[in-house]
Amino acid sequence: MADISSNFLGIKSPNPFWLASAPPTDKKINVVRAFEAGWGGVVWKTLGSQVKNVSSRYSAVNFNGGRVMGFNNIELISDRPLEINLREITEVVKMFPDRAMIVSLMADNNREAWHELIKKCEDAGAMGFELNFGCPHGMTERGMGAAVGQDPEIAGMVVEWVMEKATIPVITKLTPNVHSPVPTGIKCVQAGSNALSLINTIQSVTGINLDTLVPNPYVAGKSVFGGYCGPAVKPIALKMLTTISQDPVTSKVPISGIGGVSTWKDAVEFMLLGASNVQVCTAAMKHGFRIVEDMCEGLNNWMDEKGYKKLDDFIGKSVEKITHWEDLDINYHHIANINQDKCIHCGLCYIACEDTSHQSINLEFGKPYNKYTIKEEECVGCNLCQLMCPVDDCITMVEHRVAPDYVNWKMWQAEGRPLNDH
Amino acid sequence: MSIKNNRLTPEQYAENFSDIHPPFDSYTAALVDANRCLFCYDAPCTKSCPTGINVPKFIKQITTENIKGSAHTILSSNIMGASCSKVCPVEKLCEGACVYNFVEHEAVIPIAKLQRYSTEIAMKNNWQLFDRKPSNGKKVAVIGAGPAGLSCAHVLSREGIDVTVYEKEAKGGGLMTYGIAAYKVTPGFCEEEVDYILGIGGIEIKYKQELGKDIQLADLQKQYDAVYLAIGVGLARQLEIPGEHLEGVEDAISFIYNLRSNDYSKIPVGDKVAVIGMGMTAIDAATQAKRLGAKEVTMLYRRTEAEKPCTDVELDIAKLDGCQVIWLAAPKEIKGDGKVNEIVCSVMKLGEPDASGRRSPVDTGETFSLAVDMVIKAAGQMPFEELIKSSGIDNKGGKVTVSDKAVSSVAGVFAGGDCVNGGKEVVDAVQAGKDGAAAIIKHLGL
Ligand SMILES: Cc1cc2nc3c(=O)[nH]c(=O)nc-3n(C[C@H](O)[C@H](O)[C@H](O)COP(=O)(O)OP(=O)(O)OC[C@H]3O[C@@H](n4cnc5c(N)ncnc54)[C@H](O)[C@@H]3O)c2cc1C
Ligand SMILES: Cc1cc2nc3c(=O)[nH]c(=O)nc-3n(C[C@H](O)[C@H](O)[C@H](O)COP(=O)(O)O)c2cc1C
Ligand code: SF4
Ligand code: SF4
Ligand code: SF4
Numbered sequence: 001m002a003d004i005s006s007n008f009l010g011i012k013s014p015n016p017f018w019l020a021s022a023p024p025t026d027k028k029i030n031v032v033r034a035f036e037a038g039w040g041g042v043v044w045k046t047l048g049s050q051v052k053n054v055s056s057r058y059s060a061v062n063f064n065g066g067r068v069m070g071f072n073n074i075e076l077i078s079d080r081p082l083e084i085n086l087r088e089i090t091e092v093v094k095m096f097p098d099r100a101m102i103v104s105l106m107a108d109n110n111r112e113a114w115h116e117l118i119k120k121c122e123d124a125g126a127m128g129f130e131l132n133f134g135c136p137h138g139m140t141e142r143g144m145g146a147a148v149g150q151d152p153e154i155a156g157m158v159v160e161w162v163m164e165k166a167t168i169p170v171i172t173k174l175t176p177n178v179h180s181p182v183p184t185g186i187k188c189v190q191a192g193s194n195a196l197s198l199i200n201t202i203q204s205v206t207g208i209n210l211d212t213l214v215p216n217p218y219v220a221g222k223s224v225f226g227g228y229c230g231p232a233v234k235p236i237a238l239k240m241l242t243t244i245s246q247d248p249v250t251s252k253v254p255i256s257g258i259g260g261v262s263t264w265k266d267a268v269e270f271m272l273l274g275a276s277n278v279q280v281c282t283a284a285m286k287h288g289f290r291i292v293e294d295m296c297e298g299l300n301n302w303m304d305e306k307g308y309k310k311l312d313d314f315i316g317k318s319v320e321k322i323t324h325w326e327d328l329d330i331n332y333h334h335i336a337n338i339n340q341d342k343c344i345h346c347g348l349c350y351i352a353c354e355d356t357s358h359q360s361i362n363l364e365f366g367k368p369y370n371k372y373t374i375k376e377e378e379c380v381g382c383n384l385c386q387l388m389c390p391v392d393d394c395i396t397m398v399e400h401r402v403a404p405d406y407v408n409w410k411m412w413q414a415e416g417r418p419l420n421d422h
Numbered sequence: 423m424s425i426k427n428n429r430l431t432p433e434q435y436a437e438n439f440s441d442i443h444p445p446f447d448s449y450t451a452a453l454v455d456a457n458r459c460l461f462c463y464d465a466p467c468t469k470s471c472p473t474g475i476n477v478p479k480f481i482k483q484i485t486t487e488n489i490k491g492s493a494h495t496i497l498s499s500n501i502m503g504a505s506c507s508k509v510c511p512v513e514k515l516c517e518g519a520c521v522y523n524f525v526e527h528e529a530v531i532p533i534a535k536l537q538r539y540s541t542e543i544a545m546k547n548n549w550q551l552f553d554r555k556p557s558n559g560k561k562v563a564v565i566g567a568g569p570a571g572l573s574c575a576h577v578l579s580r581e582g583i584d585v586t587v588y589e590k591e592a593k594g595g596g597l598m599t600y601g602i603a604a605y606k607v608t609p610g611f612c613e614e615e616v617d618y619i620l621g622i623g624g625i626e627i628k629y630k631q632e633l634g635k636d637i638q639l640a641d642l643q644k645q646y647d648a649v650y651l652a653i654g655v656g657l658a659r660q661l662e663i664p665g666e667h668l669e670g671v672e673d674a675i676s677f678i679y680n681l682r683s684n685d686y687s688k689i690p691v692g693d694k695v696a697v698i699g700m701g702m703t704a705i706d707a708a709t710q711a712k713r714l715g716a717k718e719v720t721m722l723y724r725r726t727e728a729e730k731p732c733t734d735v736e737l738d739i740a741k742l743d744g745c746q747v748i749w750l751a752a753p754k755e756i757k758g759d760g761k762v763n764e765i766v767c768s769v770m771k772l773g774e775p776d777a778s779g780r781r782s783p784v785d786t787g788e789t790f791s792l793a794v795d796m797v798i799k800a801a802g803q804m805p806f807e808e809l810i811k812s813s814g815i816d817n818k819g820g821k822v823t824v825s826d827k828a829v830s831s832v833a834g835v836f837a838g839g840d841c842v843n844g845g846k847e848v849v850d851a852v853q854a855g856k857d858g859a860a861a862i863i864k865h866l867g868l
Binding site for chain 1: 453454457460461462463464465466467469470485519521522524525
């Protein structure tokens, strides 16, 4: 059995699955249930000056009959009195000393406010802090949340204030509502942040009710931009994570990966791209805390199969595999092949290639079943047909190198080689 | 043993004749299956539907909640798409070709059920999805208000042609109304569908007008710019064996006709019923006799299961209803004193292939007999041979011969449906009606 226990800046947890700062970590009753279900840690719902929420708060994007591909909220930070939160944090830490208790913070924009909040939370028993520089709604108007995260200078300054006071590890949570999270990440690391986490939610409009014409979520006939999360944002989160893992400054600190993690496989992907652990919100909101059981078992089984003994054995292993376009091997070429025994004659490959790619599939008319074959000399190896085919392993891409040597775009140009040769 | 009616309680009748293929009970339920459709290109299901409904398109439209568009897609190819969704033998048509047939452990897309979903909503809301062009003064007579006649009339009316339909019965729908098993469609539904089709305007049906009796082809040819014959096949084929005229021997067509036109409790049925034949009509007669309360129903067929004309799905319906089957049994004689009480059958074996390509039944000389109090004959139907012959139209044993899918040998007279093909499915008749309308439109130079 592999060891899936995690050590993030000295904060230990029995597994790398933390609940992200959000409604699931809003109060003792939830967090106790989460720990009973087996979660390794929580980032307590952001504490700060007290706020008031509206209803409704959530909306979702459904796709092809599947529900909640994407999730959207216009919720603010914790709307419960600070004192109650702090008391509950103390109680939970006593009940579950082996689990990670991180507290998310968002103080008013001055040094004293931050210092005061940090003191209170440390006294309550927090093992680490996460600075919320990402909340994209409500708080930004007051210069907090994403307004901080979007400005590297301000973010750096706030981290400096925090580091003056904090005696426990500090994670800075980055906003994705920027062209790149790296500049803010760099400033925060330079200002002393011990770790980074990303992503918070992405500003979005999930859809509009076609009867009322009011976008979702509906609040008395109006709506606002909400924060987007859930499975739909995973690709964006992975990309942003990779840029943080690749940068020489930000890659020096551990990263907590967030954004669309729903299964152990997602978690492994985040970790392969440099995250030391992951945080989960939407998946837990959709299915409840019990999903952690499969996350732990799946991760364990995968590690056993691959021979990884501990998390560090594979964390970051895929980072180097993402390179720059101009370094890709142009001589690599592959051609689609259709396995006629598996083909069910749906024609999806054909129409995709015919209408939108390179007209490389041949149709032999039949009644009622047509036969589809690849015109090898036309196929550019784009993969579109393989992606569209509904049958597993029916279309495979067969390697046909143009030449054995490695040639990239820069070399190609330098040698003055022809461009439109296929 | 006796033939009698009122065998069951009203609740039992209602249950026995309720929908055999129940509809989706919610949009979500339909959506789940609709989303499974792959949206095949040049889809085999469409190619296997005689009316060529763009199946992937109408299913996609359900997934986008464009039910009106979905119904339009269906009805523009098949104006009887609502009833076809309930009566088509889909296992050998659209669903039989669905690519999911190649995927192990995956059910095919329930195309007919999805078709029913959209068309029922369209009919319930009485969405008129087609416009009629302004009248162009052309007049066409259609004989027979069955699927072929109604489909032809609808296309003609859309083109601005004024159509008069002459129908010998008191209701429209043809065998939809008078022939198809009651657990597939109700007479009430057929009436609604006829009304829906007529909703486009420009079509008048004159009921209780029989060609050859109340009206004559020569007169119609003078009064109209064209005539479309859609009279179906009507007469049951006789067995030509002794005892055929005893009390208690009935042909399946009239048995079903009665059942479709009266209250179930009024239909007399025996205790022990023999049904002769293994076509769709035989299945319908056997299962409905059972559902009317017959204690034992035995189907007799002179070949083996491999040669049967009905589909496996249909045979399963009969078997699940508790009907017995005896293969390789050919009726030789029906016995009784006034009333039938016994049927004697020859035991057959398979010989060389015959004209149909199936191995022919050969008499072994052995016989057996069954005690029965009712015999239902479903040995096929015959065209209206005399009527067609007396009209001077080229035909094969009463089946109208056509060129270009619908053109008869007599100028200005067109034909389609069962009266041409000798008896297929509703969906074939609807397509024939479309072909007929196209030929007439061409003939009229429109
Ligand atoms: C028992 C039985 C069960 C069937 N079950 C199914 C099924 O489950 N699914 C399926 O798809 N198909 C089924 N069929 C076949 C289907 O009903 C026919 O193929 C279809 O109805 C043919 O349409 P049509 O318009 O050509 O003829 P018909 O439906 O027969 O319509 C002909 C019309 O013409 C009228 N008519 C006849 N003679 C004259 C005249 N001289 N003057 C005026 N009017 C006249 C008739 O009254 C009738 O209304 C079944 C058939 C039978 C007999
Ligand atoms: C309803 C809701 C409320 C949230 N509140 C907070 C918050 O108070 N502080 C914070 O840092 N992030 C908050 N988040 C963001 C999540 O912590 C997380 O970054 C984001 O949802 C992406 O993860 P996911 O795809 O697993 O949901 C909230 C998210 C949701 C859905
Ligand atoms: S998409 Fe796949 S299954 Fe469909 S026709 Fe192409 S190769 Fe065959
Ligand atoms: S009309 Fe009949 S055959 Fe055609 S698609 Fe509909 S159910 Fe299938
Ligand atoms: S063959 Fe099946 S999957 Fe393909 S379009 Fe038709 S119903 Fe859909």
